[in-house]
Amino acid sequence: MKIKNEMKLEFLSKSQNEAFARVAVAAFASQLDPTLEELADIKTAVSEAVTNAIIHGYDSSNEIVIINARLYDNCIDIEVIDYGKGIEDVELARQPLYTSKPELERSGMGFTVMETFMDKVEVSSAPGQGTKVRMIKYISIENTETERE
Amino acid sequence: MASIDSTQEAVGLLKSYEKKGDILIVELEGELDHHFAGKARESLDRLLDDTSIRHLILNLKRLNFMDSSGIGVFIGRYKIIKNRGGEVCVTNMKPHVNKILELSGLYKILNPYDTVSQAVDGIRREVI
Numbered sequence: 001m002k003i004k005n006e007m008k009l010e011f012l013s014k015s016q017n018e019a020f021a022r023v024a025v026a027a028f029a030s031q032l033d034p035t036l037e038e039l040a041d042i043k044t045a046v047s048e049a050v051t052n053a054i055i056h057g058y059d060s061s062n063e064i065v066i067i068n069a070r071l072y073d074n075c076i077d078i079e080v081i082d083y084g085k086g087i088e089d090v091e092l093a094r095q096p097l098y099t100s101k102p103e104l105e106r107s108g109m110g111f112t113v114m115e116t117f118m119d120k121v122e123v124s125s126a127p128g129q130g131t132k133v134r135m136i137k138y139i140s141i142e143n144t145e146t147e148r149e
Numbered sequence: 150m151a152s153i154d155s156t157q158e159a160v161g162l163l164k165s166y167e168k169k170g171d172i173l174i175v176e177l178e179g180e181l182d183h184h185f186a187g188k189a190r191e192s193l194d195r196l197l198d199d200t201s202i203r204h205l206i207l208n209l210k211r212l213n214f215m216d217s218s219g220i221g222v223f224i225g226r227y228k229i230i231k232n233r234g235g236e237v238c239v240t241n242m243k244p245h246v247n248k249i250l251e252l253s254g255l256y257k258i259l260n261p262y263d264t265v266s267q268a269v270d271g272i273r274r275e276v277i
Contacts, residue, residue, distance in 0.1 A: 019180060051217075105190065105225045110217045
């Protein structure tokens, strides 16, 4: 499928940037005329992936988190990348309620939220090298046509 | 209703609070993500230091965004209230916040109501 538009964001692993990242990706995604619900789903999934990079990927808030996003006719493809610690056991990390940081009152629902709100979630990670979360969300075309009429 | 914290960052989340007998009613505002979760937790726990409080109502009317960081905050406060034999209610959820609460199974421990006054009535009924 042909790429309609593409963007890349790089920002420091500061928690203040969680809001920046989800709002920036949502603004980019809005070019596809998503519904409010689809937009909220994208914002939430990006927030989860970026929070993971900041809390679990890095120990310091001066590292770099990268987001690549591509727009196609009917979907947005988003990658959230960190070059931090990586995940030893991706299957375990994706389990609902699993958290490696219970002391932070984390719910362990981050990946579950991403999987529920997005149509496809792929995680590639290697200990010591970092983690890449790739998420795809299809945007309902009927909605965009109705809105355009 | 009095404003809780005058520091700029806390203003982003706890809008106001009110005590009705043993019920604490707190209105949350803004976006409950990991960045604000710590502040929300601190502010709520400071209010819950008042041990005469048995029940907690969280008015989510102005909560525009929440991710899984918020789930942890809600579960933590539920544990405190449960130890006092009380209940935690949430009211006025926006569709997106409702979706997160539903997905996470939080409605098994939090009681949802349309409005704060319905939540107050609900708590009073159970007490009687």
